[in-house]
Structure formats: structure tokens, C-alpha cells
Amino acid sequence: MHAYSLDRPERLRAHLAAQRRLYEVRPDCQGGQHWQTVSSQDRHAFEPSSELPPFSAKSFFFGERELLFRFDGGQFYSALPQVVPQVLFGLHACDLQAVAYQDQFFAQDAHYQARRQATLLVGLDCLHSCNGGFCSVLGSGPAVQAQTADLILLPPAEAGADWGLLAASAAGQQALHGLDLASAHADWPAQRQANEARVRAEQGSQEDIIEGIARLNLQAIDDSTWEALGLRCLGCSGCTSVCPTCSCFAPLDRAEGQGGALRERVWDSCLYQGFQQEASGHNPSATAGQRVQRFWTHKFGEDFRQRFDSYGCVGCGRCDRVCPGSIGVHGVMHKVVQP
């Protein structure tokens, strides 16, 4: 992994945007932040917020609504997306960890892979914890792990100083071709460690999360606790929509023309009562409590951790923010530990 010194991240951004469609998180006029395209001519300073955008990079690869195939009455036509080479600029460690998780889940999915293969990922180390984040206790941040990104931006601890830039993959190294970069100062690993220590301290001990994971895996949480949580679940699908690792989808079929049809897939949510209902009417997760339990088992269950080599939760805290029932990750883990 080669380390460079970078005077201005905007220079790297302009370089990458010249060859690819580049996306960066920018504020809107109403207090939100969104992934938006930025041209190579864009002069705006790269000033990443320490707060995460409401949406991770998930929808870039796992389409929120996408056409899978078209049927004209006789033949099926594939509808693989045509994706121009693109770059996501400034992804935080947690969101990159989630992409790595979904890369495994969708390894055989042509639609996902068509989008994913066309994408260069530029990570960004966090200097400070976001509000509600707990990546440091799950091992998913705050430093970007090399295997999850193509390039990694290391912001300077003091404004105005040079940035660091790590080439974390062959594609990342190749993307730097033609950009004049000096080698990094020797102290960049120490700076990363200092960042990690700072964020870890800001995030605190997160005892509820640690104890909650242990109790969940010991199956030490009784049904009544899950049902009490289930009563607060409105089934809104907010948590699964913003969760960067949630991967469930449902088909949406529509008639088109004479005897033809379109099949889309749309994001689904396992918190819906109908998600697992069978044609007979039988439902393995009939109660709201059972559905809440299943969701969190997918996020923190040891079986899943072993299969994917990481938890299904990356510690971003987005579910805490969108849950109207106050049973996002911290809400649930608190009640699980102190029912």
C-alpha cells in the first residue's frame, strides 16, 4: 500500500472526476445531505461533515427500485444496468465495511456486480465520531480498512496541513496515474492511530451494545422483552431502508403491452408482517416481537458474523435516527440489557 502526501483533496477529486462520474456528499438547501455529482471543474472546497449522510452508498449498487427483466409475451430480455465508470468520493469506514458485506451477499447478483465493478471507492478516515456512531466497538471504523476501499483519504489533524492518501488497491493505484504526488510523511500511521484513539474515546465504552450482543447470542433475552419492543415497532421500514447492510428485496410485476410483463425488484423490509408470510397464511415470524428479534439476530448473531467475517451492523447509528418507536440499535440494546 503506497502512501502519498496530498496538498489539496480537491486536486485528487478533479483528477478522478475527469475520467469518471464522481459523487460526493453535499448539503441541500433544507438541512439534508445527499450524494451528488461533482464535475472536474467544480471549485467547491472538499469539507466533509463528521456526520454521516442519511443514506449510505447502498443504493448505488443495490438499486432501490430496478428493472430485472422485461417479457414481451414470448421472450425474456435482461435489463442489466449500463453504468458509466463512477467514483464515490469520501466514504466513511462504516459505509465501506457495509459495501464489503454486501459484496459477499450479492456476489452472484449480476445487477449488483454491474454497478459495483464500475465503481471506484475513495474512503475517508474520521477525525471525530459522528453523533451516535459506535464503529470503534464493532471494529468497522473509524479508520478505513484497506481491503474495503480503492483509495483512502487521511485528513490532517490541523486545518491547512497536507492530507495523506493511501492507494489501497491496484485499481486505486491505477486511478492516480497522471497525478503528481509526493510520498507521505513517515508519521501517517501514528496519526491514524491517534485518530482511532480519539474516536474510540468519543464513542465511549458502549456497554449496552457489548452486553446486548452477548445476551443476544446467549439467547438470554426472553420473549416478553422482544414483544415489548415489537409493540413499539410501527413496521415503517425506515431502519431497513437506511441500514447499509440490509439486502432484502421483493418483486414487483406489472403487465406491459399485450401479454408482456416487467419485473422490478424493490427494497423490502423484514419488519413487515407480510415479509415472511406463506401462501397458506402461516407465518414463522407472526408477531412483531419475533420480527424485531430476527432483525437484530441478523445484525449481531454470531452465525452471521462468522459467515461474513463481520457483524451485519457497522455501527453507523442511522436506525436510531429514523426509528419512530425509539427502538433503533441503542434503544433496543438498552432494553435488552435492562428489560
Added chain:
Amino acid sequence: MRVVPSICSFCGVGCGIGLRVEDGRVIGVEPQPGHPVSQGQLCAKGWASSFAIDAHGRLTQPLIKEHGQFRPASWDEALERVAEGLRNAQDERGPGGVGVISCARASNEDNYAAQKFARAVLGSNNIDHCARICHSPSVAGLSRTLGSGAMSNSIADIDQAELILVVGADVTENHAMIGARMLRAQARGATLIVIDPRRTRLARLADIHLQLRLGSNIALLNALLKIILERGWENTAFLAERCEDIAPLRAHLAELSLAQCSEQCGIAVAELERVAYLFSQVKTAFTAYGMGITQFQSGTNNVIALSNLVLLCGQIGRPGTGINPLRGQNNVQGACDMGCLPNVYPGYQAVADPAVRARFSTAWGRAVPEAPGLTSLGMMHAAQQGELRALLIMGEDPLQTDPDQNQVARAFAALDLLVVVELSLTATARQADVLLPAAAFAEKDGTFTNCERRVQRIRQAIAPPGLARGDWQILGELARRMDYAGMAWRDAEAVFDEMAALTPIFSAMNYPALDAHHGLQWPCDSAHPQGSPILHQQGFPIGRARLLPLSQVEVAELPDAEYPFAFTTQRLHFHYGCGSMTRKSPLLERETPAGLLFIHPEDAAELGLAQHQGVRVRSRRGVLETRIEYHDDLPRGTLSMPYHFSEAPCNRLTNDAQDPISKMPELKACAVALEALAPGQAPDIHMGTSEVSHARL
């Protein structure tokens, strides 16, 4: 991917959303972080918005019915047909022969255009909308007691309340972001009290749930008033400074027996005392209510009874307090504010006031009508009598959502011309002679007003499908064909500016100011340029507030030997109104219960009904077949149905007995009989529909 900031089009909460646009279509939505109402969250309906406005299944061109079949037509031909039909009706019956039913889902601009079209072009005050069947009793009741029918406080006041009282509202399901806020308030220490005949989610989570007998609100509220006065728990300072003499109320309550009130509402005296004590003694109590107060023939009196309680304890006019009707539709507040009511112009300026009429006549360049107009139910009756000949309906589905479906069908059948402006082919749209395709909220600019009087911007994110157009544009073009040039606005902002210039409570509002503040709450004028989050802080619009003596009014139709079950209606978290939008989501549609008649499991057991067994439900007005679903939210002896599903339209059963003041029909209570279908026999969804399906063939 672009994200266009807008406002959710489901319910009156008015949550901030971002429309996620890709390749010219909305593929999803996201909550707006930091929005003052929704605080970065949404309910299931909001998250599913993209399906609701999908181009698939939308009307894309004008349709004209010939020999019972729709055929495509150009805008020219369709609008010419409409103009001619309206002229004929006017010629035959005068301005009273035509009417407009506007839409609580359309924008303020659309609604302003609708009432202007009715008054300036058709010369008729026959303009109404579905507020008639949700909160007309709030407007009528609170006008009498306070002088203003809107929420007195803001949603954010929940954060400051020590006690939250919810009466007849299923808040976590129907106004989910308000329900969520109430639960957060409870978690930080507020006391949550729910008064509801159903054991709703919020009732289960509440500190106290009073499960009153269906339709006994006044008895329960009178009991609380009586206890408070007898114990001297009333707010004497507030009553002395802000209210008219309460001697008549005191005298009336003294005559009542607490034991009898308790018996009428089915709540023990000790429980009533506990609630009376808490509500009167906390510093700040936020009161919210819904259809469980208003949809009765005693609707206006129910509102007044609740207003009495709030006033007696001085729980109004301060942060964290207030009397707060939770409005159903995304812009029902706005449709009322815009004057889509037969008796008021925009901003509640009375039609009866000659100075107001003179002002609008001058501004619009047309003599405006003096004769009071008809309500929507009045228009239905007038149509059946042959007095109303032509009706224009914008985006409402009265055939499914109004009481006594067969009566609505007969009204439609009697018309010479029914024009429907719609997104998709609803039950009402099928009955139209001319069907005009409308643009959905993501396809136009404009404003919605939420239940806390906050006017918020919606922004065009995508083009309308096919030839669809915004309602105000359709009406403007129709006006031009009827020789009125005063509705040829350049854009939505021009409509808003015209409205604001004529409406004192909106006088300081304009699009840039709305953009800058996440909307503004009326009244917003030179004295309140930042809007008014809390009303009645210094005085009431009528000066001193009034507490009025009331007696319990029984529901019009109680269970008897022939119709032994009490019957009520409700909504589900996953669906909205007639379902025309939410049912397009494959995910929400999948949540629809297999049985749509909710019954207490013990009642079902007594009748030997298996889960999801088919049943025939009969009232004095109609019959339908559906399946049962066990539900212990309900007390024994009471059945309930959601009204979202055209397969089982519960409003074929409901009673149109009306509140004499507001004309609100008694949708929340009637009596039905239940008959089991043979085990395994599927319900016949066409059972009882003959009148409806033949209405306009």
C-alpha cells in the same frame, strides 16, 4: 440521483421528505433531517411514497364516457364538453345547479383555484371538500368556544408537555410522527393518557387508558368537569381573566349524577378522578383528538365538551398545552384555509359579510354570489332531488369514503354531468362522464398546510405522466373556455401570491419566506412576520372563551335484537384514505389483513367463527361480505372495519345520521348484524354492490 425536498402527501402531519429521483422517476423517498415536524423520520406510508405516484396505473389522458365506455379525448374536446355541460346546468337550474367538490390532498394553489372557479366562474358557493367528514365539528365547535378551529399549538409543544391527553385518535397508526413524538415525551417523563374505545397501540403503551363505551365522550368529559369543579381543581385565575362566566356550566353539571355519567361511559369513578386530578393539576397538558370525537352526530358537542375541559383547567395559550385536532389529509387544513367551504372565502372570511364579498368581487372582476352554498352531502341530496345537475370532483372518492354508499351512487346517477379530476381510476372516477388526468404532488410546485397551520413548499421533481396537468391549470383553462380570464396564472407562485394578497392571515407569506423557514404557521402577517406557533396567548378571537353546558347524546343507532353488534370504523398504519395511493405499494398491499372485519376473539368463539372465516355484515343501509380477523383491541360486542378497501367498503354500512350543526355524518357508530358464511366459502365482494355498479351505466 437527485433529491428534491418536498412534503409527504399522506396525512396532516406534514413530514419533510426528499424525493429520490432517477431517470425521470421517483424511485424512493428519504426523511428530511432536522425537519421541525418529522425530525428525520417517516411512517410506512411516507417511505412507500414512490409507489403511490408511480406512472404505472395513472390516468394519462382525458377520457369521455360514451355508451358506458370511456374513450380517449383531447384536452380541447374534454374541456369543451365540461364547459358545455356546466353551462347547460346553469341555464337549467341557475348557479345552484352546479357544484365543486375540492380536494384535501391537492395543494393550496389547487384549492384556491377551485373555490375561485366555483364563485367567480360558476357564480355558486357550492364548494366543499372532505373536511366535512373529518373535522367540520372542530371548526364548528372551536369557533363557538374559542373563535378558531385549527390546532391551537404546534406539534413541537408535545416536547414541553407534562401530560399528553389523546381522545379518539389512533395516533401511532394515523399520525405516526406525532405518535412517535408523544412516546418520546413519555420516555422523558410526561404522563400519557388515552381515551379510546379501542385498545390501540398508544393505549397499550399509555400510563392510563380509559376504554370508554363507543359514543360516550360527553358523559366521560362531563364527569371530569364535574369532579374538577366539585374538588375546586379548576384554574380560577384563567377562568376569571380569559373566559365568560361559567355559572351556567356549573349549574348544569350540578344537576348531573357522577354515578350515571360513569355508568354511561363505562369508566369507574376512581379512574375518572385520577385523570381529572392529573389533567387539572399539571402545569402543561397537551390535548389532541381525532375522528373518535368528531365522527358522531354529537360531533360538534363532543368538541365543545373537550374544549370545556381544556378551558376549565387553563391548559391553552401557553407552550406545551392547547387543544389540537389531528387532521387526516395532508392538506385538509389548507383546503379549509383556502375557502373550499360553502360559507367562507380564503382565511375564513365570511361569505355572509358584504364587505368581504365586495373585496373579492373587485379583486376577481366578477360579482360573487351572495346565496350560501351546499355542503358535499347537501350536494348529494340536491342531485337526488334533481336540483343539482352538474358536479366537478377533484381528487376525492366519495363513493368509497362517504357514508351510505348507495345514496352517493344514486346521487351520481341523477346528475347530467359528473366530471372527475383524478390520478387513477377510483370507484368515483369510474362513474364520471368526463375524466381528467391530474398531476401528483411530485409533479408540481405548490404548498401544503399541515395540521399545525404550517404552510410548506412542495417542489416539482418529475414531469406528469402523459397529458396529466395540475388542477389549477385545468381549472384555469376551463375558466378561459367559460369566458373568464382571471385564472390564467403563470405558475403556482402567482396563485399563492394572489391568495396571500387577499387573505389577511397569510399576508406576510411568500415562497422565498416559506423556503427559508421549513414553512411558516398562520397567522403570518405584519404583526407576526415569523408566523404563529401558538394561538390564543393573549386573547381569543371571540374575546373571552366560552364554556358551554352539554348533555350526553346517544349515538343514533344502538345495537338491538335485529342488529346486535355496535360497529365502528378505523384506519390502518399501512393505508391511507380509499387506498388509491398506498395500495399501489406491493409491500403495503401485502400487509393487508386477510380479514377486514375485526372482532374480539371471544365474540368470534361464541359465534363459532374461525379466524378468517367469511361473514356477511348487514346494516339498515347495506350489506357486504368479507372475512373476520381476531382483534382484542376491541371491546366485546363491538366490530370494526378499516375503510381503505373497495372489496369491503364499510361505508355501505355506516350511518349518515348527521350532526345538526356541522352536518358531520355519524361514521364512527352504527349497528350491524353478522352472519357466518359456510366454512370454506369465500366472501362475494360483489354482494350488495348492485346499486353502485349500475349507477351511471
